Amino acid sequence: MSASGSTASGVPHLGVDPFDMDFFADPYPTHELLRETGPVVYLDKWKLYGVARHAEVHAVLNDPATFCSSRGVGLSDFKKEKPWRPPSLILEADPPEHTRTRAVLSKVLSPTVMKGLRDRFAAAAEDRVDALLQMRSFDAITDLAEAYPLSIFPDALGLKPEGREHLIPYASLVFNAFGPPNQLRQAAIARSAPHQAYVTDQCQRDNLTPGGIGACIHAHVDEGAITATEAPLLVRSLLSAGLDTTVNGICAAVYCLARFSEQWQRLRADLTLARNAFEEAVRFESPVQTFFRTTTREVELSGATIGEGEKVLMFLAAANRDPRRWDRPDSYDITRRTSGHVGYGSGIHMCVGQLVARLEGETMLSALARRVASIEITGEPKRRFNNTLRGLDSLPVTITAA
Template sequence: MSASITSAQATAHGGGTPPSVPHLDVDPFAIDFFENPCPAQEALREAVVYLDKWSVYGVARHAQVHAVLNDPLIFCSSRGVGLSDFRKEKPWRPPSLILEADPPAHTRTRAVLSKVLSPAMMKQIRDGFLAAAEANVDELLQRRHIDAIADLAEAYPLSVFPNAIGLRQEGREHLLAYAAVVFSAFGPPNELRQAAIERSAPHQAYVAEQCRRTNLAPGGFGACVHAFSDTGEITLKEAPLLVRSLLSAGLDTTVNGLGAAIYCLARFPDQMAKLRADPSLARNAFEEAVRFESPVQTFFRTTTREVEIDGHAIGEGEKVLMFLGAANRDPRRWDEPDRNDLTRRTSGHIGFGAGVHMCVGQARLEGEVVLAALARKAASIEINGPVKRRYNNTLRGLESLPVTIKLA
């Protein structure tokens, strides 16, 4: 199914909204929404809506969100993928050359990252990532009682990702904190965003320093990015910003995706049994967890002209909030969307975005090798204590997931 999106020549609405657009008194950045977004997402999927709390339009059906993601000329990213409009407000940090850019500028820098993270490069690092996953799972099986977030979903990516980039050992504790700041900053000026930015200075300083060419180990992804400044494909000024893009989006998506996958296997033992019976399902189990939990819940776009979405006229310069999590559970797209099924055909989920801004990175590789190791070595994963959620304006994940892992 495709959404109907066309350019509109309708009369401007003077900052207001057309009567046909339903107004919803929903705050998608409130703590109670984060705790259980599904009921509100059902209402959001009914139509294009206007959210009075933050004066933005919202789209939540899979077809609508997919269409917006795939039309960067009308729904631009260069004016910010958060609530802030960079044409009207100064960004809190220099904009991303990947996430906050539009074609053709985005096309050039994205091409560089695609070369750095090519399938051939992923193949080269796979054995190392797999060995690290096996070692991590072996160690946790000896302990049995663990926090699956701190001890696995965070610990494993932190053991391989910084090395792949070529970062120094010192200061790596800043990485998760920096990524959390970036994603919370996409939200509105609520307490979560303000607190994140206020404590961001040391994390920003660390990341800026690590992105310099002299601080990156030869052969790592970071050094490879800088090498493209020698060929003229990017400038000397752009190179560290592209490395920053890897650090911003390359860790939290993996951490929250892994956390979601382990949380699903612990809650649905029948799915863990399927994975144990067929470890080749590990990649699909990770993809299904990303669809089911949607670690990246929302992103904004800004209209560059008047446009119609499913018959509703939206003026130029309006913020449109895409509900990726709601789209990934849209019954128009998925059979039994609220059921976790690791044998489901997951192609088409938008947990990693879609179109020219689809996530490039190693999250899928890391998710696959960890779940494959668990499938081969663990008999079961059982929750043994209170599960604590982590709050972020964009990301959905857990702070703590106490589990018992039993040896197969």
């Protein structure tokens, strides 16, 4: 775990493996080590640079010309190896291509569109709480964090009812694939064929319900904004971006509110805090833990010189608990001013599904806080291990009606 020597450019070397199971089980001591060792570190295990402080993570995210995405936002460098699937037109692209495709998604997921979906999402949240109150004891992951988004987002997108069980494994696969060639990545890709086939099929124009978000993306082909080949890939982006961020965000929020009962009572007393309670959970738990960039030129970052073509790993979760940026960073506080957290990234590549995640998170937490007096964890929470995402596989809880 200790620093071992440093390079000529003054960058300290660390022997930690941020894709190791022990690290996933408890990343916080390593996050602190990464932050306190220096503004930029070199991780010998995977031969890459790492940044874990808020200022440096923010700087890398907001300089896409120097720290590019088109060479892959995982460990794999697309300039040197073939991507495991056709690259994302949003996540794995740079301007000007990224600017054009992103504009289409910004239109189909605009605040106005979200406003139109709010009533439907709120009604679905009420229905879910009805079902949960009847059950009283349930798994907060399968019966809440997954069940709620799966009950509304695929409909809003315009997916057919059959085959939706592929959606969560597909999102999990995408985020495992950003990691190194470890067991998690290899196993995910090995079993991915049916999930990929389903997703590829669902993203075609003929298979999407007219009027849904997916159909709206395809409509931009008629206007010449995107090509017929690009449209299915943009729909595909939403299948992971619109689902995993939300599932893991709701998981994080429920897990926080169940552990910190004073925050739950605070939310119950003031329902206008629902959106911020969700946002603070995204900062505190950071469902998306890491992302990579690749340098397009030699660059100096906080006194460290990084050569061209180097992978830089951004520890979003460590930045979100950086004491240089946050007061009492290791406490969950639903009244905290959360603006500036990098849980959804920052800059031009900020998560395209964030408005969906926020709307679903807010409507779900409001419905719960209005009608549930207490949430008690009644069994051992189980982690779901993933190279990029941090979340739970199981969270047994019991609720009481208000």
